[in-house]
Structures are given as C-alpha cells and as structure tokens.
Amino acid sequence: xxxxxxxxxxxxxxxxxxxxxxxxxxxxxxxxxxxxxxxxxxxxxxxxxxxxxxxxxxxxxxxxxxxxxxxxxxxxxxxxxxxxxxxxxxxxxxxxxxxxxxxxxxxxxxxxxxxxxxxxxxxxxxxxxxxxxxxxxxxxxxxxxxxxxxxxxxxxxxxxxxxxxxxxxxxxxxxxxxxxxxxxxxxxxxxxxxxxxxxxxxxxxxxxxxxxxxxxxxxxxxxxxxxxxxxxxxxxxxxxxxxxxxxxxxxxxxxxxxxxxxxxxxxxxxxxxxxxxxxxxxxxxxxxxxxxxxxxxxxxxxxxxxxxxxxxxxxxxxxxxxxxxxxxxxxxxxxxxxx
Amino acid sequence: xxxxxxxxxxxxxxxxxxxxxxxxxxxxxxxxxxxxxxxxxxxxxxxxxxxxxxxxxxxxxxxxxxxxxxxxxxxxxxxxxxxxxxxxxxxxxxxxxxxxxxxxxxxxxxxxxxxxxxxxxxxxxxxxxxxxxxxxxxxxxxxxxxxxxxxxxxxxxxxxxxxxxxxxxxxxxxxxxxxxxxxxxxxxxxxxxxxxxxxxxxxxxxxxxxxxxxxxxxxxxxxxxxxxxxxxxxxxxxxxxxxxxxxxxxxxxxxxxxxxxxxxxxxxxxxxxx
Numbered sequence: 001x002x003x004x005x006x007x008x009x010x011x012x013x014x015x016x017x018x019x020x021x022x023x024x025x026x027x028x029x030x031x032x033x034x035x036x037x038x039x040x041x042x043x044x045x046x047x048x049x050x051x052x053x054x055x056x057x058x059x060x061x062x063x064x065x066x067x068x069x070x071x072x073x074x075x076x077x078x079x080x081x082x083x084x085x086x087x088x089x090x091x092x093x094x095x096x097x098x099x100x101x102x103x104x105x106x107x108x109x110x111x112x113x114x115x116x117x118x119x120x121x122x123x124x125x126x127x128x129x130x131x132x133x134x135x136x137x138x139x140x141x142x143x144x145x146x147x148x149x150x151x152x153x154x155x156x157x158x159x160x161x162x163x164x165x166x167x168x169x170x171x172x173x174x175x176x177x178x179x180x181x182x183x184x185x186x187x188x189x190x191x192x193x194x195x196x197x198x199x200x201x202x203x204x205x206x207x208x209x210x211x212x213x214x215x216x217x218x219x220x221x222x223x224x225x226x227x228x229x230x231x232x233x234x235x236x237x238x239x240x241x242x243x244x245x246x247x248x249x250x251x252x253x254x255x256x257x258x259x260x261x262x263x264x265x266x267x268x269x270x271x272x273x274x275x276x277x278x279x280x281x282x283x284x285x286x287x288x289x290x291x292x293x294x295x296x297x298x299x300x301x302x303x304x305x306x307x308x309x310x311x312x313x314x315x316x317x318x319x320x321x322x323x324x325x326x327x328x329x330x331x332x333x334x335x336x337x338x339x
Numbered sequence: 340x341x342x343x344x345x346x347x348x349x350x351x352x353x354x355x356x357x358x359x360x361x362x363x364x365x366x367x368x369x370x371x372x373x374x375x376x377x378x379x380x381x382x383x384x385x386x387x388x389x390x391x392x393x394x395x396x397x398x399x400x401x402x403x404x405x406x407x408x409x410x411x412x413x414x415x416x417x418x419x420x421x422x423x424x425x426x427x428x429x430x431x432x433x434x435x436x437x438x439x440x441x442x443x444x445x446x447x448x449x450x451x452x453x454x455x456x457x458x459x460x461x462x463x464x465x466x467x468x469x470x471x472x473x474x475x476x477x478x479x480x481x482x483x484x485x486x487x488x489x490x491x492x493x494x495x496x497x498x499x500x501x502x503x504x505x506x507x508x509x510x511x512x513x514x515x516x517x518x519x520x521x522x523x524x525x526x527x528x529x530x531x532x533x534x535x536x537x538x539x540x541x542x543x544x545x546x547x548x549x550x551x552x553x554x555x556x557x558x559x560x561x562x563x564x565x566x567x568x569x570x571x572x573x574x575x576x577x578x579x580x581x582x583x584x585x586x587x588x589x590x591x592x593x594x595x596x597x598x599x600x601x602x603x604x605x606x607x608x609x610x611x612x613x
Contacts, residue, residue, distance in 0.1 A: 226426065229389075232411065235411045235416075236411070279435060280431045281431055
C-alpha cells in the first residue's frame with residue numbers, strides 16, 4: 001500500500017505571523033505618535049533614538065515608550081492566556097476576565113493598595129495580584145471540574161468574579177481615606193496612562209515566565225481537543241499541564257493587572273477572531289493570539305488618547321464597551337450552533 | 340512472547356465491583372475480542388489496559404514490566420487507545436485531527452518528519468478517510484467521524500491497539516473494512532484488543548474472545564466454545580442462528596430467551612457462567 005500519493009499539507013503560519021507582526025509594528029508606532037503633545041512621526045523616531053529637542057525626547061522615552069511597551073506586553077499576555085484557557089477548558093468563552101482571574105487579581109492589587117503595602121515594597125502589588133489570579137484559576141478548576149460545560153464555566157466564573165468584586169467593595173466601604181478610594185477606583189478601571197519604565201522592568205519577568213509556561217502547553221492543548229482520556233493516551237500528563245496553565249495564567253494576568261488594572265475581553269475577542277485563520281488548532285492559536293492581543297490593546301490605548309472626551313477614557317472601560325457586545329454575540333452564536 | 344498480561348484485576352467504583360479477578364494474556368499478532376452485555380465492564384477493562392485507570396488490585400504488565408513504571412510518553416508510543424465515543428472539540432481539519440495521533444512520536448517544538456507524514460497518510464487511507472482530508476471535524480457524518488478517529492489511532496503505528504466499539508457507527512461496508520484492517524494489523528505482528536457488540540463480527544474476526552459478565556471473564560478462547568449456546572443463554576439471554584462459511588463460524592442473535600433481563604441489570608447468581 002503506497003501512501004506517497006497523499007500529499008499531506010503542513011500548516012504554515014508564516015504569512016499570518018508576518019501580517020500580524022507588521023500590524024503590531026504599526027500599532028506600536030501609532031501608540032508612540034499619539035498624545036497631547038503634537039509630535040510628527042519623524043520627531044518621534046528621532047526622539048526615540050536620542051535625537052531632537054530635549055522635551056520631545058522626554059515625552060517619547062519617559063512617557064510614551066513605557067506606555068506602548070506595557071500595552072504590547074499586557075495585550076500579548078491577555079491574548080495568549082485567553083487562547084490557552086480556551087484550549088484547556090475546550091470552551092470558546094473562557095477568558096481571564098470572565099473566569100474571575102482578573103477580578104481576583106484586582107482584589108490582590110486592592111489589598112496591596114488598601115494596606116499601603118506597595119509604598120513600602122513595590123513588588124507587593126504584582127505579587128498579591130498574581131496570588132489573586134492563582135486563587136481564581138485554581139478555584140475555577142475545582143468548581144468547574146475537568147470537562148466543564150460552557151454554563152458551568154460561566155457560572156463558576158461569575159461566582160469567582162463576584163467574590164472578588166464583593167471583597168473589593170468591602171475594602172472601599174471600610175476605607176475612610178477618600179484619596180485611597182479614588183486611587184483604587186481609578187486603578188480598577190484599567191489604564192496604561194502615566195506608567196514608567198520601572199513598571200516594564202518590574203512585570204516583564206513574570207509575564208515572560210507566565211507566557212512561556214502557557215506556550216509550552218501547546219502540544220497538550222492540541223491533544224486535549226480529543227478529550228482527557230485520549231490526551232493522556234497520547235502521552236499528555238494532565239495534572240502537570242493544568243498546573244502549568246494555572247501558574248502561567250496567574251503570572252501573566254496577575255502581573256498585567258498589577259500594572260494596568262483590570263482590562264477585560266481582549267482574551268475573549270482576539271482568539272475568537274483568529275481561530276479560523278489557524279485551522280481551529282489550539283497550539284497554533286497561541287502565538288497568533290499573543291500578537292493579536294498586543295495589536296488590539298495598543299490600538300484601543302491609542303484610541304482613548306485620540307477620542308475628544310473631557311477626561312481621558314479608561315482603557316478597561318473601552319475594552320469592556322467593545323467586548324460586552326462581542327460576548328453577547330458569542331453567546332447567541334453558541335446557542336444557535338447548539339440548537 | 341507476551342505483549343500484555345493482566346493478573347487479578349479488581350476495579351471498584353462507588354462500592355460496586357466493576358471488574359473482579361480479571362486475568363488475560365495477549366501476544367503479538369493476535370486479535371482479542373472483548374464481548375459481553377451492557378454494563379459488563381468491557382470499556383473499564385480497556386481503560387485499565389490503556390493505563391488510564393488504575394485497578395484497586397492486580398497488575399497490568401507490558402513487555403513484562405508493570406504499566407505503572409512506564410512513562411506516559413513511552414506508553415503512548417506503544418499503545419494507542421480509541422474510546423467508545425471519541426470527541427473532537429474544535430473544528431480542525433480532518434488530516435490535522437489524524438496527525439494528532441503522531442504526537443507521541445514528535446519531539447516538542449518540532450514539525451512532523453517525512454516518516455510521520457507517511458504514517459498519517461497511510462492511516463487516513465486505511466480508515467478510508469483520505470478523501471475527507473480537508474473537511475472540518477464537526478461537519479462529518481457519524482460514520483465518517485468514527486473512521487477519522489480510528490485513523491487518528493492508527494497513525495501512531497502502535498504495537499498494541501485498544502479500540503472500543505470501532506464499528507458501532509459504521510455501515511456494513513465500513514464495518515467489514517475496519518475489521519479486515521484490524522486483522523491485517525495483527526497479521527503484521529501487532530496486537531489488537533477490540534470491544535465489540537456485534538457477535539457476528541466478533542466470531543468471524545477475533546482469534547480469541549473474552550466473554551465478560553458482571554465484571555468477570557466467564558469464558559475465554561476461540562469463538563465457537565466461548566459463544567456456545569449455553570454461554571449466550573446464560574450471559575446474553577439470547578439464542579443465535581449458527582453456521583459456517585468458508586471455514587469461518589458465523590452466528591446471528593435471533594431470539595430472546597424467557598426471563599430476559601433488562602440491559603444493565605445483574606443476574607441473580609452473579610456470574611451466570613456454565
């Protein structure tokens with residue numbers, strides 16, 4: 001029996017990755033170019049590499065560059081962890097925000113702010129945020145079990161999110177410091193404004209480690225397409241995979257939330273849009289979603305700076321305004337497919 | 340030479356024994372059929388053999404070594420397992436689903452080699468799904484889906500193939516085709532364990548049958564004695580028409596016998612074997 005006549009196509013994502021990388025470069029430049037100070041593209045480029053007038057250099061390198069870098073990093077980790085969680089739960093509605101990871105990470109951040117821990121010890125905020133995300137994803141796995149239906153995941157996510165929100169409200173309620181309350185509330189809305197390179201260096205290692213953990217689960221996520229038993233029969237160590245995904249998501253999402261506050265729906269929208277372009281394969285979806293998440297967040301963050309509003313819109317507010325209708329559309333679509 | 344040996348397997352779930360005192364040996368080049376009524380413990384036995392379910396007591400040995408001492412990866416390169424209702428959660432292309440069967444042979448972060456691709460192509464051809472290569476899982480008919488999943492199992496070129504009711508969803512043409520192929524695999528020196536409800540196919544294609552009833556092996560051996568009228572009456576509560584064609588036995592379950600039990604209920608005397 002000859003099988004040479006069957007030309008097996010190996011999927012190539014080079015074109016897709018190049019297109020996404022080009023779009024990402026564009027979004028990154030846009031993010032550097034947009035702001036209250038009117039600077040041309042050439043001025044921005046010159047300032048970035050230490051040329052041109054002093055104020056322009058200061059604006060580009062101290063204000064806009066960290067903002068763009070954080071947008072890229074946080075967007076990429078949100079897209080990656082969304083795609084990873086969807087593969088793990090075999091469910092297109094899993095997302096760091098919807099499953100409560102962001103909310104619990106925010107709770108960790110609020111605890112650090114409430115007790116003023118982060119002024120004494122800067123790592124306290126990301127550390128507690130990551131701990132919060134870790135608790136959330138572990139809780140979800142315990143609540144929803146292995147082969148969770150969409151409904152179970154969403155319900156468990158609602159419960160975990162509500163827990164986070166309730167405890168945050170409690171902290172705000174008990175606070176008698178109006179300044180602290182304002183700080184917490186604005187931080188919760190999610191923003192990349194006024195961040196520094198310190199934020200970049202503080203969170204980069206955690207996001208990189210988390211991203212690497214999620215990315216190395218790609219094979220296992222592919223195998224999980226066929227169910228738990230079959231994945232194990234294909235050599236996947238399930239417990240190890242789950243732990244790697246939990247820790248990876250906690251590191252990536254927790255570190256992101258610590259810097260930007262809760263930014264939802266990027267991890268839901270991006271994998272869904274890109275899935276058809278990678279043949280619906282969980283492993284191939286991971287790098288594409290990381291690139292896509294970075295693009296979306298950079299564009300959204302450029303958007304809030306361009307929109308002529310009296311106060312600058314918060315990034316988390318904008319992603320939620322885009323994301324919620326999309327989420328409703330997804331529910332509608334899932335329901336129609338199930339019918 | 341023995342490929343796999345089971346001794347004294349006990350599996351208990353929620354206080355109820357699912358498998359009791361199960362012992363089996365299987366050599367290369369052999370097709371072993373596992374038959375028995377609903378709830379007899381066939382699928383559980385297959386999961387124990389695949390190393391997916393740990394027995395309360397007893398041992399499963401592969402090549403003389405306890406299965407618990409094998410790493411998941413080594414086990415995956417030797418044994419392929421096809422569950423009863425194989426699922427595919429994402430709308431992946433058929434050839435990519437089949438390619439998942441090669442995962443144990445492909446190092447992390449690597450692309451499939453020429454040998455892997457050849458195995459994937461051969462598996463698709465063997466399961467008659469080559470023409471579906473570009474179709475999406477989820478857009479397939481029940482029979483097509485079953486054959487794609489079988490191709491996935493064949494793609495890993497296992498020494499031991501464990502398949503749970505591979506023909507349940509197939510039309511007669513493809514049922515015979517799949518059984519022919521499993522026989523051919525055994526002919527090429529591999530070992531096949533197949534759970535079957537279709538006693539006609541079981542009698543015709545399996546070198547040896549193990550008849551399970553309420554978690555016990557009540558008869559084991561060639562088809563004729565194992566599926567004797569007495570055994571069929573005691574375990575299945577049916578009588579069959581019998582004959583032979585071209586030297587192969589056939590039997591066709593034909594009538595219920597008085598006192599027929601409902602599927603899944605237990606015989607009052609436990610085993611029911613003569």
